[in-house]
Amino acid sequence: MRKNIVAGNWKMNTTLQDAQALISEIVHMVQDEVTGSAVEVVVCPPFPFLTAVGKQLPEGSRFHLGAQNCHQKESGAFTGEVSARMLQSMGAEYVILGHSERRQYFQEDDELLSQKLKAALAAGLRPIFCVGESLETREADETFSFIEKQLKDGLFHLSNEEFDQVVIAYEPIWAIGTGKTATSAQAQEVHAFIREQIARAYDAEAALNTSILYGGSANAQNARELFSQPDVDGGLIGGASLKSRDFTEIIKSF
Numbered sequence: 001m002r003k004n005i006v007a008g009n010w011k012m013n014t015t016l017q018d019a020q021a022l023i024s025e026i027v028h029m030v031q032d033e034v035t036g037s038a039v040e041v042v043v044c045p046p047f048p049f050l051t052a053v054g055k056q057l058p059e060g061s062r063f064h065l066g067a068q069n070c071h072q073k074e075s076g077a078f079t080g081e082v083s084a085r086m087l088q089s090m091g092a093e094y095v096i097l098g099h100s101e102r103r104q105y106f107q108e109d110d111e112l113l114s115q116k117l118k119a120a121l122a123a124g125l126r127p128i129f130c131v132g133e134s135l136e137t138r139e140a141d142e143t144f145s146f147i148e149k150q151l152k153d154g155l156f157h158l159s160n161e162e163f164d165q166v167v168i169a170y171e172p173i174w175a176i177g178t179g180k181t182a183t184s185a186q187a188q189e190v191h192a193f194i195r196e197q198i199a200r201a202y203d204a205e206a207a208l209n210t211s212i213l214y215g216g217s218a219n220a221q222n223a224r225e226l227f228s229q230p231d232v233d234g235g236l237i238g239g240a241s242l243k244s245r246d247f248t249e250i251i252k253s254f
């Protein structure tokens with residue numbers, strides 16, 4: 001079901017105390033200031049703080065809990081890893097998969113991501129699946145073929161029912177944490193392309209029903225313009241999600 005979503009990816013930031021203070025501020029500001037719009041807010045703190053942050057999210061509200069990654073296996077001797085079922089048991093509803101930082105620093109490829117997607121879905125989590133090109137790829141004019149391949153190899157093996165649960169995030173790598181945002185036209189162009197690919201792989205209804213978020217230096221100043229594009233259904237926010245005022249302003253941009 002297509003929804004407007006603003007997701008905050010806290011990455012490897014905050015202590016437990018910082019995380020509790022941050023979510024408390026965000027919840028208060030959002031509850032006081034965001035009244036009308038139907039935007040859903042997903043908060044993705046580091047693994048160890050999921051329970052504590054989850055407890056501070058008001059039940060039945062627009063707030064949902066998400067994780068930043070999961071392991072591909074259900075359980076077993078994988079020291080230091082975290083399964084999708086564990087996340088679900090801690091109250092997580094979403095999990096980010098395929099983030100470019102995971103692909104780049106942890107060598108996560110399409111094959112592994114396919115397994116992680118299956119594991120997340122089997123545990124009842126909704127994946128936020130990330131795609132996006134590097135600056136080199138964009139400059140070589142290969143953005144569309146690159147994203148087409150990421151979608152085909154990583155995501156489109158899912159059944160229609162499984163795909164229904166997926167949110168896609170377009171995150172151009174050159175825009176992540178750089179202060180260099182894609183223009184709203186650049187974002188719209190790629191989002192529309194992603195929707196077209198979904199229609200081809202599944203059908204027009206699936207394409208219309210999929211939420212596609214933009215990520216990459218989105219902030220309180222540019223969110224309104226980005227979210228006004230017809231195929232941009234929200235944002236996956238990094239840096240600005242660590243500042244309660246900025247994150248709230250982004251949520252208010254719908």
Ligand SMILES: O=C[C@H](O)COP(=O)(O)O
Nearest residue numbers: 009176177216217238239
């Ligand atoms: O997951 C979030 C993205 O990587 C965007 O990060 P950023 O907003 O700090 O550029």
